[in-house]
Amino acid sequence: xxxxxxxxxxxxxxxxxxxxxxxxxxxxxxxxxxxxxxxxxxxxxxxxxxxxxxxxxxxxxxxxxxxxxxxxxxxxxxxxxxxxxxxxxxxxxxxxxxxxxxxxxxxxxxxxxxxxxxxxxxxxxxxxxxxxxxxxxxxxxxxxxxxxxxxxxxxxxxxxxxxxxxxxxxxxxxxxxxxxxxxxxxxxxxxxxxxxxxxxxxxxxxxxxxxxxxxxxxxxxxxxxxxxxxxxxxxxxxxxxxxxxxxxxxxxxxxxxxxxxxxxxxxxxxxxxxxxxxxxxxxxxxxxxxxxxx
Amino acid sequence: xxxxxxxxxxxxxxxxxxxxxxxxxxxxxxxxxxxxxxxxxxxxxxxxxxxxxxxxxxxxxxxxxxxxxxxxxxxxxxxxxxxxxxxxxxxxxxxxxxxxxxxxxxxxxxxxxxxxxxxxxxxxxxxxxxxxxxxxxxxxxxxxxxxxxxxxxxxxxxxxxxxxxxxxxxxxxxxxxxxxxxxxxxxxxxxxxxxxxxxxxxxxxxxxxxxxxxxxxxxxxxxxxxxxxxxxxxxxxxxxxxxxxxxxxxxxxxxxxxxxxxxxxxxxxxxxxxxxxxxxxxxxxxxxxxxxxxxx
Ligand code: SF4
Ligand code: SF4
Numbered sequence: 001x002x003x004x005x006x007x008x009x010x011x012x013x014x015x016x017x018x019x020x021x022x023x024x025x026x027x028x029x030x031x032x033x034x035x036x037x038x039x040x041x042x043x044x045x046x047x048x049x050x051x052x053x054x055x056x057x058x059x060x061x062x063x064x065x066x067x068x069x070x071x072x073x074x075x076x077x078x079x080x081x082x083x084x085x086x087x088x089x090x091x092x093x094x095x096x097x098x099x100x101x102x103x104x105x106x107x108x109x110x111x112x113x114x115x116x117x118x119x120x121x122x123x124x125x126x127x128x129x130x131x132x133x134x135x136x137x138x139x140x141x142x143x144x145x146x147x148x149x150x151x152x153x154x155x156x157x158x159x160x161x162x163x164x165x166x167x168x169x170x171x172x173x174x175x176x177x178x179x180x181x182x183x184x185x186x187x188x189x190x191x192x193x194x195x196x197x198x199x200x201x202x203x204x205x206x207x208x209x210x211x212x213x214x215x216x217x218x219x220x221x222x223x224x225x226x227x228x229x230x231x232x233x234x235x236x237x238x239x240x241x242x243x244x245x246x247x248x249x250x251x252x253x254x255x256x257x258x259x260x261x262x263x264x265x266x267x268x269x270x271x272x273x274x275x276x277x278x279x280x281x282x283x284x285x286x287x288x289x290x291x292x293x294x
Numbered sequence: 295x296x297x298x299x300x301x302x303x304x305x306x307x308x309x310x311x312x313x314x315x316x317x318x319x320x321x322x323x324x325x326x327x328x329x330x331x332x333x334x335x336x337x338x339x340x341x342x343x344x345x346x347x348x349x350x351x352x353x354x355x356x357x358x359x360x361x362x363x364x365x366x367x368x369x370x371x372x373x374x375x376x377x378x379x380x381x382x383x384x385x386x387x388x389x390x391x392x393x394x395x396x397x398x399x400x401x402x403x404x405x406x407x408x409x410x411x412x413x414x415x416x417x418x419x420x421x422x423x424x425x426x427x428x429x430x431x432x433x434x435x436x437x438x439x440x441x442x443x444x445x446x447x448x449x450x451x452x453x454x455x456x457x458x459x460x461x462x463x464x465x466x467x468x469x470x471x472x473x474x475x476x477x478x479x480x481x482x483x484x485x486x487x488x489x490x491x492x493x494x495x496x497x498x499x500x501x502x503x504x505x506x507x508x509x510x511x512x513x514x515x516x517x518x519x520x521x522x523x524x525x526x527x528x529x530x531x532x533x534x535x536x537x538x539x540x541x542x543x544x545x546x547x548x549x550x551x552x553x554x555x556x557x558x559x560x561x562x563x564x565x566x567x568x569x570x571x572x573x574x575x576x577x578x579x580x581x582x583x584x585x586x587x588x589x590x
Contacts, residue, residue, distance in 0.1 A: 008304075011303055013305055038302045040489065043488055079392060080393075099398060137467050170461070173434075173437050174437075193543060194338075194545060195334040223540055253513055256484050259484075
């Protein structure tokens with residue numbers, strides 16, 4: 001089993017379009033959309049949902065007004081200012097820590113499990129796909145990311161699949177950390193902009209912190225050749241493999257509108273050729289050729 | 295006034311709108327970059343930073359001499375941040391949400407609190423524009439406390455422009471809650487539309503007036519406009535898809551500086567927001583009632 005996680009720092013750099021394009025190059029893989037907060041991969045994959053499961057992400061406190069004596073202990077204990085002076089709990093602020101529930105002297109607080117989203121196992125024209133949808137304004141996206149990846153691993157084990165292609169979340173926080181542990185490598189899709197380089201540097205630092213090999217490629221490289229070179233230099237300095245560049249191409253958006261990847265729609269375009277080269281280089285990396293235990 | 299600039303998806307141009315809007319206003323304005331995982335607005339505004347403060351959150355510090363290994367702390371901790379195995383107690387600071395439960399429940403008084411640095415906040419200015427941003431420390435996961443801390447620095451006398459993180463979960467909520475207006479920046483593509491609909495659902499929960507800026511207009515298709523029309527959300531500005539703008543951005547420059555005619559467009563954007571906010575303020579009761587009904 002091998003897993004490549006595609007990340008981008010900020011998002012919007014073409015990470016999902018690239019993940020979708022890669023799906024055309026392997027017949028022995030499973031797709032995993034770990035960008036649960038704003039999942040987009042399904043828009044290109046037309047997944048046929050086979051199994052749908054609730055994601056129970058945590059608990060939420062509720063005060064029972066009949067039992068509450070308004071002693072005020074919960075207000076004092078709650079570090080998240082979630083208990084209002086009316087002795088009601090603001091579900092948006094509630095962190096689900098359960099401190100009020102455990103310590104209320106009147107046992108007036110309920111702490112039911114909350115459903116924070118759904119996850120799916122689907123069939124696509126490229127193979128199986130595991131994806132999810134985090135409920136709006138819900139917590140625990142890191143846990144849902146971990147769950148989606150774990151379910152992908154179960155399918156891999158059962159069906160002896162070679163590769164997991166994971167579309168990762170943006171940022172460098174909790175969901176991103178949850179998306180890269182145990183992966184063979186991460187591929188960072190960077191943009192040749194000042195902010196792109198800044199985001200790349202932070203993401204690379206995170207990967208180094210968790211000792212995950214990082215590979216970088218530049219999308220829309222022709223937008224700014226100086227910045228593309230700066231990314232190349234940064235990669236060299238940080239010991240990150242540079243996998244290549246992709247030119248700006250409106251066909252990425254065109255393909256998106258058709259619900260396809262660019263290899264399906266414009267296989268011989270410059271961009272498609274560049275994507276294929278990057279794929280080959282990534283898959284030839286030693287890090288990608290180590291079997292990971294499940 | 296607090297204007298929060300958000301988008302379901304990253305990379306749509308949130309920072310571009312936030313920084314250019316702040317720069318066009320020029321004074322009596324404060325930019326608050328709450329995208330603490332990847333803060334970028336400083337790259338465009340190049341502020342002079344005058345102060346730096348660490349954002350601290352408590353984590354348990356166990357006094358093993360007092361600990362009787364009763365496991366009460368482990369049982370109350372919903373985040374798996376404390377483990378008691380036999381006569382051994384271990385804490386996992388990265389998992390801790392700083393709820394204080396373990397300390398409150400410990401019968402032996404064996405838990406004190408220790409500081410952990412989640413990240414930092416820097417403040418400064420660019421001419422008459424005030425600048426604040428936060429930065430999550432690499433390897434840390436708790437961004438909402440940093441965002442909440444930045445939010446406490448909002449100045450009522452000024453226009454506060456928040457650059458929100460992408461997505462729809464806790465960090466975004468922290469950056470939008472209590473704002474007077476949310477400006478959603480999107481792209482006219484299927485991904486842009488999909489993430490916009492998620493962002494709109496989030497705002498409906500928070501019940502905040504909102505409008506849309508379409509960035510890279512001309513790319514993609516018309517679906518975002520149709521959606522906005524159907525939902526009755528005003529489109530306040532369109533920034534065309536233009537290589538010149540993309541290059542200005544790529545060099546870390548402001549559009550309003552390099553293509554000056556944009557300054558009026560951003561000022562016009564601000565006037566529209568101001569009017570929308572003021573009109574709502576005039577008829578608050580009715581409007582909130584309407585909105586409440588609409589979201590239910
Ligand atoms: S569960 Fe925790 S965060 Fe929620 S109201 Fe109770 S004490 Fe506050
Ligand atoms: S403070 Fe709360 S989250 Fe942190 S270790 Fe104690 S019980 Fe767990």
